[in-house]
Amino acid sequence: MTMRTGKGNSYWSVVSSVRFSGWAKLQLGDYYILTGKIWDASLAYSQVDKAFREDQLGEEARFRNAKLAYYRSDFEWAQGQLSVLKASTSELIANDAMYLSVLITENIPPDSVMTPLQRFAYADLLLFQNKDKEAEALLDSIAQAFPKHPLNDDILMLRSRLAVKHRDYKLALDYLRQVYEACKNCGKDDLLRDDALFRTADIYHHFLEQPVLAKQYYEQLILDFPGSTFVQTARQKLAELDNPEPVIP
Structure with a gap:
């Protein structure tokens, strides 16, 4: 019995080590993006995808590669990956894949003029690389050159992320309010509205x-958007708020 337990411990130790190696390679891929080594990043993600094909780690690698393709304006390839990832068992991956897929679908125009979406994707990349001023300038250029483009709501969402990053929570909340109201008034689908509510609740919460x-915004999300992919997480957050962990003196 002791021997079997020892072997089991050894097995799980190896599994843990292999998974850690996979996560480390994902982080390496992120580092490559930060330093502008896009193809090296793609290779790192692809290696993790291949090594963990039937694992959530592999799904995470596939999503990061799809996001990388989006950054490079290879929208068709990105969509091919995202269409599968939307059914991921990981709620976080599924949510992110759904948002990115809809973003691409809704902003590829019939005339194939990709300029606004290409600029937006590049601004997203600049934000990932912590080049915030360049990202903001590019977002400004889209809003000025294409004042009525459907991307304007997504630009506000990206600006809210920037504001949170710089701890300007009042500004972030204002951007999110604008997104919610704009999408409500224009009859756009609910994807950005429930996202805006969730991010608003998250800012007040954390x-x-x-x-x-x-709690008010988590509850509004659950009531107004019962089919939202954020509902399960919102319920968990409400449970946390209703049963806070005791503070240990």
Whole structure:
């Protein structure tokens, strides 16, 4: 019995080591993106995808490669990957894949003029690379050159991420409010509206530490968008707020 337990421990130790190696390679891929080595990043993600094909780690690698293709404006290839990842068992991966897929689908025009989406994708890449001022300038150029483009709501979402990054939570909340109202008034699908509600709740919950307002927005999300992919997470967050962990003195 002791011997079997020992072998089991050895087995799980190897599994843990292999998975750690996979996660480390994903982080290496991210580092390559930060340093502008796009093809090296793609290779690193592809290696993890191949090594963990039937594992959530492989799905994460595929999503990062799809996001990388989106950054490079290879929207068709990205969509091919995202169409599968939308059914991921990981709620986070499925949510991210759904958003990116809809973003691409809704902003590829019939005339095949990709300029706004290409600029937006590149601004997203610049944000990932912590080149915030360049990203903001590029977002400004899209809004000025294409004032009525459908991407404008997504630009506001990206600006809200920038504001959170710089701890300007009031500005972030204002951007999210604009997204919610704009999508509500234009009859656009609910994808950005539920996202805006969730991000609003998250800011009140984790950054401003205002649980009453956080609960209000989590509950609104659950009631108004029962089919949202954010509902399960919102319920978990509500449970956290209703049963906070005791503070140990």
